[in-house]
Amino acid sequence: MNQTKTATARRRITDLLDPNFVARLDSLDVLSRKILQGKLQGERRSKRRGQSVEFADHRPYVVGDDLRFVDWNIYGRLEQLFLKLFLEEQDLTVHIAMDASASMSFGEPSKELFIKKLIAALGYVSLVNNNRVTISSFADGLKTQMANMRGRSYLAQMAEFLLTSQSEGFSNFDNACRQIAAGRLGSGIMIVLSDFFFKEGFDTGLRRLVSRQYDLYVIQVLSAQELSPDLAGDLKLIDVEDADAAEVTISSALIKYYKRNLSAYCNELKDFCTRRGAAYILVNSADSVESLVLNYLRRIRLLR
Amino acid sequence: MEWLTPLTALYAGAAAVPLLLLLYFLKLKRREQIVSSTLLWKRAVQDLQVNAPFQRIRRNILLLLQLLMLLAILFGLAWPVLSLTAGSGRRYVLLIDRSASMNAVDVAPSRLDAAKEQAKLFIESLPGKAFFSLKGTGDQIMVIAFGKRAKVMCNFTSDKRQALAAIEAIRAGDGDSLLGEAVVVARAFAQSPGVEADNRSAEEPAQLVLFSDGRIRDLDQIAVASDELIFNCVGKSVQNIAITAMQARRSYENPDEIDIFATLANYGATRVNCDLQLSLNADVRAVRSVTIPGRTTTGDSNTAQPGKAAVSFSLSHADAGVLEVRQLHSDCLSCDDAAWAILSAPTRLSVLLVTAGNIVLESALRASPLGRLEICTPAEFDAMDHAALSVEQPYDVIVLDNHVPTGLPKCRYLTFGRPPDNIDVSVPQQLENQVMVDWRSRHPVLQYVNLTNLFAARCYKMSLPRDAEVLAEFDQTPALALLRRNGSVFLLAGFDVLQTNWPFEPGFVLFCYNAASFLGMEVARNQDTNLRVGQPIVVEGLPPETLAGIEGPGVSGGEIKANPAGLIRFPGTDRVGVYSLNVPDQPLRLFAVNLLDARESDIEPAREIVLSGQSVQAQQRPFSRSNLALWPFLVGLALVLACLEWLVYNHKVRI
Numbered sequence: 001m002n003q004t005k006t007a008t009a010r011r012r013i014t015d016l017l018d019p020n021f022v023a024r025l026d027s028l029d030v031l032s033r034k035i036l037q038g039k040l041q042g043e044r045r046s047k048r049r050g051q052s053v054e055f056a057d058h059r060p061y062v063v064g065d066d067l068r069f070v071d072w073n074i075y076g077r078l079e080q081l082f083l084k085l086f087l088e089e090q091d092l093t094v095h096i097a098m099d100a101s102a103s104m105s106f107g108e109p110s111k112e113l114f115i116k117k118l119i120a121a122l123g124y125v126s127l128v129n130n131n132r133v134t135i136s137s138f139a140d141g142l143k144t145q146m147a148n149m150r151g152r153s154y155l156a157q158m159a160e161f162l163l164t165s166q167s168e169g170f171s172n173f174d175n176a177c178r179q180i181a182a183g184r185l186g187s188g189i190m191i192v193l194s195d196f197f198f199k200e201g202f203d204t205g206l207r208r209l210v211s212r213q214y215d216l217y218v219i220q221v222l223s224a225q226e227l228s229p230d231l232a233g234d235l236k237l238i239d240v241e242d243a244d245a246a247e248v249t250i251s252s253a254l255i256k257y258y259k260r261n262l263s264a265y266c267n268e269l270k271d272f273c274t275r276r277g278a279a280y281i282l283v284n285s286a287d288s289v290e291s292l293v294l295n296y297l298r299r300i301r302l303l304r
Numbered sequence: 305m306e307w308l309t310p311l312t313a314l315y316a317g318a319a320a321v322p323l324l325l326l327l328y329f330l331k332l333k334r335r336e337q338i339v340s341s342t343l344l345w346k347r348a349v350q351d352l353q354v355n356a357p358f359q360r361i362r363r364n365i366l367l368l369l370q371l372l373m374l375l376a377i378l379f380g381l382a383w384p385v386l387s388l389t390a391g392s393g394r395r396y397v398l399l400i401d402r403s404a405s406m407n408a409v410d411v412a413p414s415r416l417d418a419a420k421e422q423a424k425l426f427i428e429s430l431p432g433k434a435f436f437s438l439k440g441t442g443d444q445i446m447v448i449a450f451g452k453r454a455k456v457m458c459n460f461t462s463d464k465r466q467a468l469a470a471i472e473a474i475r476a477g478d479g480d481s482l483l484g485e486a487v488v489v490a491r492a493f494a495q496s497p498g499v500e501a502d503n504r505s506a507e508e509p510a511q512l513v514l515f516s517d518g519r520i521r522d523l524d525q526i527a528v529a530s531d532e533l534i535f536n537c538v539g540k541s542v543q544n545i546a547i548t549a550m551q552a553r554r555s556y557e558n559p560d561e562i563d564i565f566a567t568l569a570n571y572g573a574t575r576v577n578c579d580l581q582l583s584l585n586a587d588v589r590a591v592r593s594v595t596i597p598g599r600t601t602t603g604d605s606n607t608a609q610p611g612k613a614a615v616s617f618s619l620s621h622a623d624a625g626v627l628e629v630r631q632l633h634s635d636c637l638s639c640d641d642a643a644w645a646i647l648s649a650p651t652r653l654s655v656l657l658v659t660a661g662n663i664v665l666e667s668a669l670r671a672s673p674l675g676r677l678e679i680c681t682p683a684e685f686d687a688m689d690h691a692a693l694s695v696e697q698p699y700d701v702i703v704l705d706n707h708v709p710t711g712l713p714k715c716r717y718l719t720f721g722r723p724p725d726n727i728d729v730s731v732p733q734q735l736e737n738q739v740m741v742d743w744r745s746r747h748p749v750l751q752y753v754n755l756t757n758l759f760a761a762r763c764y765k766m767s768l769p770r771d772a773e774v775l776a777e778f779d780q781t782p783a784l785a786l787l788r789r790n791g792s793v794f795l796l797a798g799f800d801v802l803q804t805n806w807p808f809e810p811g812f813v814l815f816c817y818n819a820a821s822f823l824g825m826e827v828a829r830n831q832d833t834n835l836r837v838g839q840p841i842v843v844e845g846l847p848p849e850t851l852a853g854i855e856g857p858g859v860s861g862g863e864i865k866a867n868p869a870g871l872i873r874f875p876g877t878d879r880v881g882v883y884s885l886n887v888p889d890q891p892l893r894l895f896a897v898n899l900l901d902a903r904e905s906d907i908e909p910a911r912e913i914v915l916s917g918q919s920v921q922a923q924q925r926p927f928s929r930s931n932l933a934l935w936p937f938l939v940g941l942a943l944v945l946a947c948l949e950w951l952v953y954n955h956k957v958r959i
Contacts (some may be wrong), residue, residue, distance in 0.1 A: 197341035226340060230489035236334040239342040246342040247334055248349055250363070257348040265344060 005006060012159035016120040021290045025121055028293075029129040030094055030189060031304040057085045073180070093134065093188030094126040097180055100137035101171035102241045103195060107223020107285050112167045114285040115193040115221050121293045123158045127151060132188065135161060138168040140174030145183070151233065170241040173198040177205035187213035189302075196220050196269055199242075200237070203272055216278035217302060220269060224286040229255060307426075308464055317374075324374055328367050333953075365952055373762070380938035394511060396430070397446045397490040399425050399465075400474055401516035403481030404451075404837065404880075404904040408517070409635040410541030416476050418538045419515035419693040423447070423471050426513060427464050446493055446510070447471055451878070452479035452838035454486035457494060460510075476860075477878040478639040478899055479837040480616060485511065485524045518910025518922070521903055527916040537922035538907035544571045545578055545596065545633050546640035546905030548612075550898065552627050552647060562619040562647060566629045569610040571598035571906050577635035582617045585625045590617055591632075592894030610906065624649045625893055626882055639880045640905045644896035646833035646882075653677070653824040654698065658685040659705035664719070664807040668816040669703065682707040697845075701823045706800050714791045716823035719763070721800045727789040728769040729796065735780050737766050738799075743776035743784070749795065749818045750775060750784075753811040758783075764797035791844060791869070795819055835897045841874040846887060856883030856897070 013022060061070060061081035066251055071084045096119050104112045119135060126133045133149040135158065136142055146154075146161045146253075154178060173194070182189075196202045210216055229250075237246045248254060266282055275281035285290060297303045307313070329694075339345065400423055406416040409737040430443040445467040447457040458470035494510035512532055514776075517539040549567035554560075570576050575598050582590040597611030601825060617629075640759045652675025657666060660681060669677055673818070678699070680688075686709055693713035706721035723729040740758040743750055755776055765781040776784040806812045835841065843866075845876065846852070850866040857879035864885075866872045877897045886892040911922045 102436045104341040106338075111340075195340065197343050199341070199343055223340070231337060234334045235337045237337050237339045237342050237345050240338050240340055244342050246349060248345055251352075254348055254352050257351040258344055261344045261347045261351065 002247045008220060009065065012156050012163075013120055013124060016117050016159065016162060017124070018290070021121070021293075022124065024290075025124050026128060028125045028303045030092060030122070030126050030131055031301050048268070050065070058082045066303040090270075092126075093132040093214075094122070094185060095134045095136070095188060096122060096191045096202055097138060097173045097176075097209075098138045098165070099139070099141040099194030100143055100165055100167045100169075101169065102168050103171065103197060104167040104221075106240060107225055109223075109285055110167075111195060111221045111223050111285045114283070114287075114289065115219075116162045116165070117289040118219070118221075118283075118292065120159065120162055121161075121289060122297075123149075124155065124301075125293075127158065128172070132186070133158070135181050135183075136183075137165050138171075138180065140172040141175045143169075144178035144184070147183075171198055171219060172200070173202055173205035174200060175210075177208040179247070181208045181211070184214070188215070189217065190215040191219060191302075193219045193221055195222055195226070202269060206278070207270060207276075210278060216273070217281065218269065218273045218278055219281045219283060220266065221283050221285055224284055227284060229258060257273075297302075307415050308383035310382045313378045313380075316379045316381050320378065320735055320957060321371070321551075323489050324370055325367075328370070354584070366949060369949040369952065373942045373949065376938045376942040376945065378921055380935035380942070384934040384938075387868065394512055395444045395446070395494060395509075396426075396511045396758070397448060397494065398426065399483065399486050399490065399512060399514045400447065400449050400471065401481055401483075401514075401520070402449045402451045402477045403519070403639065404476055404639050404899050405481070405517055405519045405907045406538075407476050407478065407639055408539060408541070408544070408907045409638075410539055410543070410636040410907070414476070415517055417539045419536070420471050420474060422536055422538065423513075423515050424468055427467050427471070428862045430464070444489065447474075448486045448490055449474045450481065451477040451487035452482055454482075454488060454489050456493070475878075477837070478880045478897075479671065479878060480901060480904060481516070481520045481616055482522045483514070483516075483520045484526050487526050487528070506703070512579055517907065518909075518913050519903060520913065523915050525916070528845040528918060528920075530918065533894060533915070533920050535913060535920045535922045537909050537911055541636050542571050542599070542906075544635045544637045544640070544905055545569070545631055545909045546571070546637070546902070547629060547631060547643045547900070548640070548902045548905055549900055550629050550645060552644035552645035554647075558623075560620050560622045561620055562621055563626060564619070564629065564645070566615045566617075566643065568594060568596050568613045568615065568631060569902060570612075571610045571908065572635075572848075574598045575611065576633060578631050580615055581628075581630045581632055582619070583628040584619065584621060585631070586628075589619055589866065592617070594631075608908075610902070621647065621648075622649070622715075626896070637905065637907050639892055640899045640901075642673060642880070643898045643900060644880075644882050645675065646894045646896045648833065649742070653700045653752055653820055654678075655701045655703060655820060656680065656699040657703045657705065658707050658709070659703075659708070660707070661706045662801065664801055664812075665703065665705055665816070668813045669820065671818040672820050674820060682709070688713075701820055712790070712792060716793045716795075718795045718797070718819050718823060719798045721795045723764070723766060724794070727792075727794060728785060729785075729787065730767045731798075732767060733765050735760075735763050735778070738763050738778035738783070740778060740783060741777055741779050744774075747775050749786070749815070749822045751814075751818055753815050753818065754809070755811060757809060758804060758811075760799045760804045762803045766796065766798045772843045773897060792825060795823060833893070833895050835877060836900055836901075837877060837880060837894055837897055838875075839877060839897070841872070841877060841885060841895050842891060843872045843885060843887075844870065845871040846872060846890075850887055852888070853886040854883065855886070857881035857893075859883070906942060 001304055013169065033263065058071065058074070061083050065083055069083045074080065074082045098115055098119055104110070104115070119242045123133055123135060127149060133154065134145065134147045137146045144161070144165065149158060198205070206218065228283060231250045238249055255264045270280040280300070281296070281300070293303065342542050399575045400419055402416055406414070406419065408415050411418040427445055430445065444460040444462050446460045447467055447470040449455045449457055457473060460464055460465060474494040490510060490512060509532060510529065511534065513536065515536050516537065518537055546569050547566055548569045552562055552563065552564045564582065566580065568580065576596050578594055578596065580592045581588055582592050592614055592615060594613050596613040598686045599608050599610050601608045627645040627647060628642055635641070654676040655669060655678070657669060657677065657679045659665060659679065666679065677793070678766055685707070690711040690713040693715065697715060699715060701716045701718060704717055704719040704724065708722050708724055712724055712726065717724070722731055738760040740755045743755045760778060761777060763781065763783070766784055767783065768785050768787065774782045775786060781798060783798060784797045787796060801807060832842070846866045848866060848868045848870050850870070852864050852866065852872055854874055856860040856862050859876060864872055864874050874885070880897055880899050883895045883897060885895065887893070911921050
């Protein structure tokens with residue numbers, strides 16, 4: 001029964017990911033840079049002292065403490081009551097926020113497809129390792145959310161969610177972040193995937209997502225056309241989200257200034273993340289998700 | 305290649321090129337392109353505009369084509385000319401005839417316009433001062449228009465536009481044609497270095513280029529070197545009927561009767577019936593049909609004589625008026641089709657005799673047909689208000705008999721005896737026993753007067769100024785002299801009549817009559833109203849500094865100011881017709897300006913002119929263009945570029 005379910009889920013998830021790649025994902029797990037508190041006792045060390053097998057510290061006994069944790073060996077040697085403290089192992093919340101505004105559909109291959117594949121891979125790894133997985137899609141606010149998925153049984157739902165999600169509407173990152181941060185419980189990893197081209201700026205929104213409970217990963221996905229535009233002639237550029245127009249005459253000088261601005265913008269985002277302890281990753285939607293997940297994310301220790 | 309109007313193109317370019325660039329910034333058709341976000345593009349554009357405002361026109365084929373098109377048009381404006389004939393820099397004097405015969409319309413639109421066109425072609429064919437070329441000097445041109453007088457339209461210049469404008473500024477005249485002055489002026493200018501004082505040798509002879517119909521009066525007084533003059537003949541027809549003489553005269557017996565004589569000449573080869581119309585004050589009074597024989601050639605000298613017909617009218621009119629005689633047959637030259645005469649109201653002379661008692665003189669004057677004769681003594685004359693006499697002029701003639709007055713009011717004087725003072729005539733001594741040795745019998749004053757027997761027992765020796773006109777001479781002194789001084793006319797007889805045997809001669813009465821008539825005509829002479837073309841209108845005796853208005857053919861709303869002596873002189877009678885001079889508070893003065901010139905009316909173009917025995921043949925063919933204007937090709941290029949731009953634009957938009 002369980003096998004059948006997995007097969008169905010895999011069939012669905014293989015719409016997004018290559019089966020060989022999925023097979024290789026089985027060996028991975030999500031790694032938090034900090035040891036974070038989870039809701040259920042899980043497979044993960046948490047900072048919270050509790051019931052587990054891994055010794056952490058001693059402390060003097062006070063009235064009311066559970067006598068089961070008194071270290072009787074010390075009492076035998078010193079005739080003083082000390083409690084043994086253990087590191088409690090808890091589950092990890094993996095919260096993935098994906099940008100589903102109209103701008104994500106841009107690019108060849110589209111940024112939308114790329115982040116769906118990436119989320120599928122990350123979600124798969126998280127679910128099969130019994131982590132709590134929440135996937136939110138946002139545009140001008142929180143659009144849809146699959147919350148508190150846990151275990152392989154949710155693979156199909158996750159795949160369904162990803163495959164039916166549409167990138168449309170204009171973006172309001174600040175509003176979306178406020179709603180996501182408000183609905184967030186527990187602690188874990190927060191992964192935000194977007195192109196971060198927000199006219200109102202990304203800093204107020206991201207500032208809401210930075211917290212001690214969550215390890216923040218900012219993944220900026222840009223298409224090859226955005227990284228290196230292949231335009232020519234006298235153009236009226238129309239913003240796909242708000243129909244804002246910019247009249248340009250493409251020249252090498254203009255392209256040079258565009259790239260310089262893009263680089264400055266990405267560096268600004270990176271600096272922002274670094275200063276707040278978040279990890280920043282810039283990826284090209286034309287790159288392969290497999291190598292990103294299997295190599296780069298492991299190298300930065302998001303996965304292990 | 306040279307540029308005729310480089311500055312025009314430079315100015316136009318300075319205005320048009322920035323305008324094109326500006327327009328290019330303003331109107332650019334852009335293709336729409338959807339992008340994920342305009343955020344970074346806007347920043348990039350801002351950076352680009354801050355750093356390099358002209359980056360956007362880089363590598364823009366449309367703008368490049370438009371600029372090329374504009375350049376082609378601008379080059380066209382500079383009027384580049386490709387010289388097809390080689391030639392070194394020379395000096396040319398263009399002599400353009402603007403006399404009456406050049407108004408003939410046998411060559412459309414007129415001979416003068418045709419001559420101007422030929423002169424322009426000549427100038428355009430010359431290599432000019434090349435503006436952008438290494439050749440520093442070009443041909444220099446001087447333009448002189450000549451009629452009765454020569455007029456320098458422009459001095460030697462290599463600026464063709466200036467020369468062309470000078471030619472364009474030549475206006476037709478109705479005058480005689482005299483080339484001599486123009487040639488003298490041309491040579492005088494040619495010997496100076498000219499306005500562009502380069503190192504051009506002053507000795508280098510200038511080439512004279514004459515544009516005329518060859519009807520020039522003073523050809524026999526001009527001498528030119530054999531190849532100095534190029535003659536271009538304009539005109540082809542001889543058909544012309546002219547009024548070559550016209551006179552209107554009041555009958556002596558009945559001043560109300562006016563006799564009008566006119567002579568018509570037919571220069572064509574065939575006999576012509578034409579109507580002659582007489583108008584008085586623009587009212588037609590008579591029309592008479594006249595048959596004029598054709599031109600005849602006399603066998604011996606091979607000179608052609610026009611057929612002539614004389615016509616006389618007579619009408620009765622007691623007032624002043626303007627008479628017009630006009631022939632109604634259409635011909636090539638219109639300025640000799642009509643002649644005008646100004647009729648003044650009939651006047652009779654009013655004479656004042658100042659004498660202490662001279663029965664002989666008084667009788668002789670009374671025998672003359674005068675309007676009024678008043679006699680006063682010298683004392684009474686000296687007591688008169690001389691200033692009022694000057695202004696009002698109640699007497700046409702004052703006869704002074706042996707009286708030297710204290711003041712001389714402005715008038716016409718006949719003096720006997722000692723001449724008046726202050727008229728530059730000195731009397732060093734008295735002479736005795738003088739006999740007449742010579743006199744001017746053809747002068748109007750001495751007409752029919754025989755002075756052979758005139759003997760003066762005593763007379764004054766008159767020492768006359770140089771401008772005095774001596775009419776009769778005794779053996780040691782002038783006997784009769786005519787002198788104009790201070791606005792007055794003096795007919796001086798340096799003797800007392802009673803000291804001569806003249807009263808016993810019949811000539812004395814004739815002299816008195818002639819003298820009164822002549823001096824009376826001097827009244828009219830002050831206002832000579834029947835003029836020839838080019839003859840100035842002169843009016844004397846006006847209040848000083850008076851501003852008078854003048855109207856006439858080719859003159860409208862003109863104003864002319866009298867000099868401090870009260871004289872107005874208007875030389876601009878270039879066209880035939882009636883001129884009017886309006887002096888405030890005075891009756892309108894009319895002046896008739898007529899051609900009445902058989903030579904100018906003879907419009908037969910002369911293919912050969914003979915200058916002091918030197919024959920100059922007209923050029924066989926009129927000037928043809930010897931260089932090629934390139935502007936049409938440049939305009940064509942601009943059109944091609946416009947089409948190309950259209951193609952490129954469409955191609956770009958279709959992407």
